Amino acid sequence: MKSYRTENIRNVSIIGHSGSGKTTLIESILYYTKNIDRMGKIEEGNTISDYNIEEKNRGISISTSIVPCEWNNVKVNFIDTPGYFDFIGETLEGIKASDISMIVVSSVxxxxxxxxxxxxxxxxxxLPRAFYIxxxxxxxxxxKKTLExxxxxxxxxxxxVQYPIGEGENFKGVINVISRxxxxxxxxxxxxxxxxxxxxxxSKVDECNNMIVEAVAENDEILLEKYFDEGKLSNEEIYSGLIKGCSSGDICPVMCGSALTGIGxxxxxxxxxxxxxxxxxxxxIKAKYKDEEYINVKIDENEPFSAFVFKTIVDPFVGKLSLFKVISGKIKEDSLVYNANKNKNEKISSILFLRGKEQIKTSEIIAGDIxxxxxxxYTSTGDTLTDNSRCLEFQPIEFPEPMMPMAIxxxxxxxxDKISTGINKxxxxxxxxxxxxxxxNAETIIWGIGETHIDVLASKLKNKFGIEVILETPKVPYRETIKKSIEVQGKYKKQSGGHGQYGDVKIRFEPRLDGDDLEFIDKIVGGVVPKQYIPSVEKGLIESMKKGVLAGYPVIRLKATxxxxxxxxxxxxxxxxxVAASMAYKKGLNMSEPVLLEPIMHVEVLSPEEYMGDIIGDINKKRxxxxxxxxxxxxxxxxxxIPQAEIFNYTNDLKSITQGRGTFSMKFEKYEEVPDLEAEKIINSAKEVNKTI
Known part of the structure; x- marks a missing residue:
């Protein structure tokens, strides 16, 4: 694959709802432009862009992949992205690497x-955007209905900018509205x-052509003046205006066709x-110099070298592969570059073009190319690579926070021992x-965007690293406390020949209202408990608080005098x-109305208005x-x-309620008393578990 000048490159991310035909569209383009000899099929697992074993097994795109298409002395880097929201991180990486996104929409x-x-x-x-119906x-x-x-x-x-000839079984062609x-x-x-x-x-093509001309003219004063004077624009002026309007985000062209049949x-x-x-x-692309504000930096092959690393691929055999887009200058093999984020130099040996999983060696890559x-x-996703003379950092990708936890x-x-190594890779x-x-609870917790996201992680651990795992709902970190004050004695006396053991304490236990840790107060007068033993009383209580008297959960909000x-x-x-302190603890807590506490999460839900009734009803069901x-x-x-115990599966619940339109964030807020009926179930369950240990 040859090296292309910046003006002869197009970087197009293919995005859209799952199942809209994104991968098939790229495959069809490659085939009908003679970049490949045979058109692959998703169901056969032989498409260029869906090449890893997870994608082949599931029949969906999971990772972003780069698929260049050479056509008429122009290189179009198609960036195939997943449609499933579980893999939104991959989609965002693809969007960041592109200069325009083409959103694929099913006409059905x-x-x-x-x-x-x-x-x-x-x-x-x-980012500029276009639609493909x-x-x-x-x-x-x-x-027509989809367009409207x-x-x-x-x-x-x-x-x-295109119009179909027929639809359904009568679909047989496409009209270029500009060139007619x-x-x-x-x-x-x-x-x-x-x-x-x-x-x-x-007449329909005339109507569409007029729409394009008016949109282009409204976006360019020179073209607007000519349109008013002459009532028309040349094709070259229309295309020039479309590029300008696309770049500014003011015009969104619509294309159409059938990826499956290749028509169009x-x-x-x-x-x-x-x-x-x-x-x-x-x-x-947005960048900043040192501590300054972010500004737009133009893509320019005449400036010193800089590149943005938008994706990382880790292979257990080959190692780490860093995917980058050159923003300025060019990168050459056997060169030294500077990682501005890590403040480290990196040695560049060979550089590659990618076509799906295929790696094609090249001697240089010019600004605008991938x-x-x-x-x-040292380099990871989001890092900036530069020439030492250009000290700037590109704005990193903002990824959504994962909200679905699973114990692995x-x-x-x-x-x-191997599982942590595999997960980290x-x-x-x-x-x-x-x-x-x-x-x-001795659990490793994985947080993902959704259930499928975490399931794919488990499959990768098996297929890449030979580690089989079980996924379970995480344990809830319940706590215990008391509601009533009590005074108790703990006396430990043991005599078995020689020196015996003797310790005697009287402790007042009360609920603590201003903190979770033990508040220990020494009120000893007259040395009835010598000073050197008082720290041992406190230590005995702290150790005892690791296990409550109801279900064995840690105790919080306790004051002991x-x-x-x-x-x-x-x-x-x-x-x-x-020992005397621990005896007083057990006796005192049993007599102080012990209660179970559960973590309460602060949750913020974003959704269209139409789903509010169902969302609020579901919140109420979740206590x-x-x-x-x-x-x-x-x-x-x-x-x-919402109690944490009720929200582990909220990602799926909200997706179901809002048809995928809702999102949420959550953070720990506080501990609150568990209602009696729920507490009884939790305590009985804990006792059953303790019996088996």
């Missing part, structure tokens, strides 16, 4: 939640042939090259996974007073309480508190 399903979400993410990065060969395909719904929902200059060039499929020759625009579509692929590639901006014509380098020592346990005890690839250690006791001049010891509601545009924010 129309507007789906994935389209809405992807539009929002593209908007957040202020797919599956026009299917029964019940509706091009896009215009109505997104409310900007959405203009069709029609191509119709010839089934006998299995090729697309140029043809005249069907008479019944001439040549017309699509023409418009990708003519309508989409090359990297040097975009707004650029490549990869193996085995960088090795099936074999022999794999316990996968975490290098997937920034949206988090890991934590629950020391109290040592006010009396006695000692023996020979038999008393630190150990004796620790939660709504604290308030705040409107945020078309979205409502619900602020509430």
């Amino acid at each position: 399903s129309g507007m789906q939640v994935g389209v809405e979400k992807d539009w929002d993410y593209v908007n957040k990065y202020k 797919n599956k026009l060969d299917r029964d019940n395909s509706k091009f 719904s896009l215009k109505e929902y997104f409310g900007m200059s959405i203009v069709p 060039k029609a191509r119709i499929f010839n089934p006998d020759k299995n090729i697309m042939e140029e043809a005249d625009i069907p008479e019944n579509l001439v 692929m040549q017309t699509l590639m023409e418009d990708i090259v003519e309508c989409f901006p090359s990297p040097n014509l975009t707004e650029g 490549g990869a380098v193996a085995k960088l020592q 346990i090795a099936k074999s005890n022999n794999d316990e 996968i975490l290098q690839e997937d920034i949206t996974l988090k890991v934590s250690r629950d020391i109290e 040592l006010y009396d006791g006695s000692y023996h001049s020979v038999d008393s010891s630190d150990m004796a007073f620790k 939660g309480r709504v604290l308030g509601m705040i409107p945020e545009g078309k979205i409502q924010k619900v602020i509430c508190e």
Whole structure:
């Protein structure tokens, strides 16, 4: 694969709802532009972009992959992204690497939640965008209805630069609205042939052409003046205006066709090259110099070298592969670059172009292009690589926080040590996974975006590292406390020949209202308990509080006042007073109305207004309480508190309630008393577990 100049490159992320045909579209483009000899199929597991074993087994895209297509002396880097929201981190990496996102929409399903979400993410990065209306060969395909719904929902200059000839079983071609060039499929020759625009579509093409001209003119004063003077624009002026309008985000072109049959692929590639901006014509990428504010930095091959690492792939045999986009200058093999985030130099040996899993060696990669380098020592996703003379950092990708926890346990005890190594390698690839250690319950907790996300992690551990794991709902970190004050004595006396053991304490136990840790107060008068033994009394209580009297959970919010006791001049010891304190603890807590506490989470839910009733009803079912509601545009924010025990599966619950449109965040808020009925179940369950230990 040869090296291309910046103006001859297009970086296009293919995004959209799961099942809209993104992977098939890229495969079809490659085949009909003669970049591959045979068109792969998802069900056969042989597409260029879905190449790893997880994708083949599940029949869905899981990772972002780079698929360059060379056509008419232009290189189009297609970036295939997953449609499942569980893998949104991969999609965001693909968006960050691209100069325009093409949102694939099914003409059968129309507007789906994935389209809405992807539009929002593209908007957040202020990235140019286009639509591709797919599956026009299917029964019940509706091009006009889909186009109108896009215009109505997104409310900007959405203009069709292509128009279909027929729909469903009658779909046979696509018209380029600007060049007025029609191509119709010839089934006998299995090729697309140029043809005249069907008479019944001439007026529709005129209408679409006028829409494009008006949108272009409104976005450019020079073109607007010419349009007013002459009433028309040349094709070159229209394409130039489209590129400018796309780059600024003011115009969104719409293409159409059928990825499965390949109808429209040549017309699509023409418009990708003519309508989409090359990297040097975009707004650029946000970066900052040292501690300054972020500014837009243009993509320019004449500036010193800089690149943004947008993705990491870890292979247990090959090692780490860092995928990057060159922002300025060029990178050459056998060179030294500077990692601005880590303040380290990195040695670049060989550099690569990628086509799916295929690695193609090259001597240099120019600004605007995408490549990869193996085995960088310090570099990770989000880092900036530069020439030493250009000290800047690119704005990192903002990933959503994972909200679904699962405990992960090795099936074999022999794999316990290996599991953390495997997880850490996968975490290098997937920034949206988090890991934590629950020391109290001896559990490793994996946090993911959703159930499928975590399930794929488990599969990767097995397939990449040979580690089989079990996934379980995490244990809830319950606590115990008391509601009533009590005074008790703990007396430990043991005589068995020689020195005995003697410790005697009187302690007042009370609920503590201003903190969770033990509040220990020494009120001893007259040396009835010698000073050297008082720390042992406190230690005995602290150790005892690790286990409560109801269900064995740690005790919090306890105040203990040592006010009396006695000692023996020979038999008393630190150990004796620790034991006496623990005896007083057990007696006192049983008499002080012990209660079970549960963690309460502060939860904020974002969802369209139409789902509010069901969301609030579900919060109530989860023993939660709504604290308030705040409107945020078309979205409502619900602020509430929900017991942690009820929220482990909330990712799936909210997805079901809102058809995937809702999101939430949560953090620990406080501990509260568990209702009697729930507490009884928890205590009985804990007692059964303790019997088996």
